Amino acid sequence: MAASKPTVVLVVGINGAGKTTSVAKIAKSLKDDGRSVLLAAADTFRAGAVAQLETWSRRLGVDLVKGAQGADPAAVAFDAADAAIARGVDVLLVDTAGRLHTQDNLMRQLTKIRNVLAKKIPGAPHEILLVLDATSGQNAVLQATAFKAACDVSGIFLAKLDGTAKGGIVVAIRDALDVPVKLVGVGETPDDVQPFDPDRFVEAMFAA
């Protein structure tokens, strides 16, 4: 019989948007909520990326599956899905390498990661979160369009909303595509995450 667990969350976005930090934030809030979490370090591209996620995994006390640097990230996702099933964890969080939405080969790699997860676990990935930097302006619409085409983005994690950005891109993305903002990043620590509240958001946007 197909396993109903784990729930799989795939985290994607351009370089430096805040993906890995956002993975740590989600991991912490799930753990605080009593759920078991496994991290997949599927950024095998950037030097130091695995170590960065490993640091979070140690600090947060959650396990991590990794591959060698330069390994196929889809293979890491495959191994992590196996491990998540074997260990019976509630949620598998997959961190991926930053990629420009204009890099076709790297966008295809995301499609491959998504397909591998879908093959291993029915219905996976249950959530594909696109991390957007709240300060990125109109370019965010182009990013969202390309990522949605490559891997069916189901929600946005709007990072760095603690800065000067007011997040007007949320409205632009709503107009262009039907992708909801689900979580908001408001700082650099794992505690700095909030569910997206449209009413509060609109108030903040129009506040002086």
Ligand SMILES: Nc1nc2c(ncn2[C@@H]2O[C@H](COP(=O)(O)OP(=O)(O)OP(=O)(O)O)[C@@H](O)[C@H]2O)c(=O)[nH]1
């Ligand atoms: N102020 C603030 N900084 C953030 C937030 N989220 C991430 N950052 C910072 O943004 C920088 C990049 O974050 P990462 O999580 O490494 O971004 P990434 O998308 O994983 O980067 P790559 O893996 O290199 O593509 C780090 O300095 C983070 O501390 C946020 O919500 N607020």
Ligand SMILES: [Mg+2]
């Ligand atoms: Mg990263």
